[in-house]
Amino acid sequence: MNLKELATKLGLSPTTVSRALNGYPEVNEATRERVLAGARRHNYRPNARAIRLATGRALAVGHVIPLNTRTEIVNPVFSDFIAGAGEVYSRNGYDMILSIVADEAEETTYRDLMSRGTVDGVIVHAPKSNDPRIKVLRDLGLPFVVHGRSSDSELDYNWVDVNNRRAFQRATEFLLHLGHRRIALVNGLEHVDFAIRRRAGFTEALATLGLSPDPGLLSSDEMTETSGHRAAMRALDHPQPATAFLAASMLQGMGIRRAIEGRGLRMGRDVSVIIFDDDLSYLRNGEDVPIFTATRSSVRDAGRLSAEMLLDVIANPAAPPQHRLLEAELILGQSTGPAPSH
């Protein structure tokens, strides 16, 4: 059943039917009712392909998800981010198109999505500092929102981000207050922007006490359980072992816990741990009582906000860039305690 058929069936022109369905004012309320009823009765649904061609809009947005070709790792936060964003899209009649693309091919992907007209806008994930994609997208004129920020980018652009620097600064201060002085930072890959900011917050907090980070207690890697474990083993093997850890993700935190307990130590008593908790739906930080003390910010909310911003940008392409900075909250869990007095 297509528009034309429905129109003849109703004894109206396609024009009128189209207008009735799309809520244009110049059609009589009575006939609109008749059209709507007819459409329902015949189970009519407009063909999306035709709408897209006729309107010149894709009614779709793209998420280009980088795939680390070496490790083959897809960042686990994407599923929740996408769940949040997807909600917004479907509420607004947009499709979500996912391209999982090898790191190095991202630029081409954007070019392609744009020039073939498959999307009206994109979300940029995991920006690096001074990320080249920002310029590419700006030059292409493809609306985009960055999840995160790109330091040193001289251009202004739309972004949604968590205050990562502040979160790690506060977490570090909290550990310092507890008396910890040997704090290990188990960071994400530091070519990604948010990891840089987190490290900055960490360093800054140490600096207020005149401390500086011990390179032997710093690590930067994919945010997995095993990498957390590895980093923790190293920091515990240190001649002056860490008494506290600050980790970039829940999974790393779990790896750290495994290392601690593998040593016969007890997390929260012998060694303290704070994690950054993205509040993933399938990886909750405990039930009523949080397992880990954590700085928390829901990545699903970030997905929701990014999607809303993107749709807004698509609707008003000329508007000035928008920014949204989310604050992480510090959640007290069972993984922190006063530094052991030796």
Add this chain to the structure above:
Amino acid sequence: MNLKELATKLGLSPTTVSRALNGYPEVNEATRERVLAGARRHNYRPNARAIRLATGRALAVGHVIPLNTRTEIVNPVFSDFIAGAGEVYSRNGYDMILSIVADEAEETTYRDLMSRGTVDGVIVHAPKSNDPRIKVLRDLGLPFVVHGRSSDSELDYNWVDVNNRRAFQRATEFLLHLGHRRIALVNGLEHVDFAIRRRAGFTEALATLGLSPDPGLLSSDEMTETSGHRAAMRALDHPQPATAFLAASMLQGMGIRRAIEGRGLRMGRDVSVIIFDDDLSYLRNGEDVPIFTATRSSVRDAGRLSAEMLLDVIANPAAPPQHRLLEAELILGQSTGPAPSH
């Protein structure tokens, strides 16, 4: 730059240019070269919207991902499944459209995707036993591949699945050989088909020794760390506590480990654990030495295979249903050992 412009620029008709670009034989090799060169030079890319309308194909496939509205949980295996599938799609010029949809709205989503013509086929995730979606899709005539199977479905359909029954049967046998008799099953939600099969394998293995599962050691829940922890606490609190666990996922296994260690026990010595390992990229089972003894089957491979099958079905809609049953391998890790003799 569109086809018509390119054609006039080359002094050819749109027809010829189109044919040259699409590799039709009736165009002179020399002019084809000329056209290709021209397209490259002017950076021409055909408009996907127009192609879709003209050909009547969507050149896109849909993944409808169920969202448990109560728990808001997105199954973490999706990201890897999708990574595998996405690879296949992009290699074949297909877009991947993701809809994250509340459990109850899935059927409408399929109807919509179909009648609006946004996709040429779909992947069905997490089938329940006798899943109604299968009939809906069959009746709609929308090509589909099920990831998993739906017991008791009287219809035949395309599927890719792991031999879940066999995997859990072997894992259980392995524990039995080690002398364990009090084995707790920490299963996924048992209205989802694969969980039913896993339980069947478990029960079957017990039965060969004349044993039957102790209801106090059975649990079925979302496959999260916390649910694993909860289930393990219960099984360890049992008057005759479990000496071994069989868990449906890595995350549950991690929760079990936390419970074991929280008790001051040692995994692999005091209590044994076997997990089902989906081989998620961001949740590897250790590095060189596996942490957990596990039955392993890569969900990314399953994604790849499902996508290939779906494209095949789209290309040959009349072909008989295809099936692909993957076997999980049993990996020996550090989490199992002989049953403690008391």
Add this chain to the structure above:
DNA sequence: TGGGTGGGTCAAAGCGCTTTGGGTTGGGCT
């Protein structure tokens, strides 16, 4: 020499919508 034959090209008709630019009423106003 003339009627095939086939390689190469093109005009035009879709695909199923939206949207522009009228047309046709009927009623109110002077």
Add this chain to the structure above:
DNA sequence: AGCCCAACCCAAAGCGCTTTGACCCACCCA
């Protein structure tokens, strides 16, 4: 009575491709 305007509705022209059917021009063979 004549004019104008608002309210409705419609025909037709796109949107940028694909594809059908026809055409033209060698070239070959009888």
